[in-house]
Amino acid sequence: MPPPPPDVPDVGLTISAAAATLGVTIDTIRYYEKEGIAPAPGRGPDGWRRYDAASLSWLAGVVMLRGTGMSVQEMREYAAAYRNGADEHDRLALLEQHHAAVLERLAEVNRHLAALERKIDAYKKRITTEPPGGATAT
Structure with missing residues (x-):
């Protein structure tokens, strides 16, 4: 702790x-x-x-x-x-198991974050290259 x-x-x-x-x-x-x-x-x-x-x-x-x-x-x-x-070995095993699960979730969040960043970049590129009132990305 x-x-x-x-x-x-x-x-x-x-x-x-x-x-x-x-x-x-x-x-x-x-x-x-x-x-x-x-x-x-x-x-x-x-x-x-x-x-x-x-x-x-x-x-x-x-x-x-x-x-x-x-x-x-x-x-x-x-x-x-x-x-x-x-004993400390048993408690350590519980924490290490949770640590592995946290790392898996973190990797998933990072994958989603990367996809979100790509989507944001796509919108920014379209906004800067299209005339006002142009089509929007989905």
């Missing part, structure tokens, strides 16, 4: 501060906790959730994995493997 965000007070951050730090909603954090993807944080003397550096680091990793397209089910499996004491 990535390093913890900076400036985490000793008492931890409230859920709203943690959400703002991570760029997600409070509901997102609660969902990850409910689904067992992120452990429930400790509570402060006021009874409110308090996210320490370790909690924020884990959540930042979850946000990153979701951002790479990892499914909620896959994140549940990864979290369960961690909680159940899977």
Whole structure:
């Protein structure tokens, strides 16, 4: 998981501060906790959730994995493997499998991007070579 965000007070951050730090909603954090993807944080003397550096680091990793397209089910499996004491080789295998899937999707997006760029170039060429009111490309 990535390093913890900076400036985490000793008492931890409230859920709203943690959400703002991570760029997600409070509901997102609660969902990850409910689904067992992120452990429930400790509570402060006021009874409110308090996210320490370790909690924020884990959540930042979850946000990153979701951002790479990892499914909620896959994140549940990864979290369960961690909680159940899977060794680093097993957890690495899960991440490498996801990495391969991300690379496949990235290659597909790059192919589509190249096609889009060709289409844009075709329009630009027609616009610069046709008289006003001429035919348009499809």
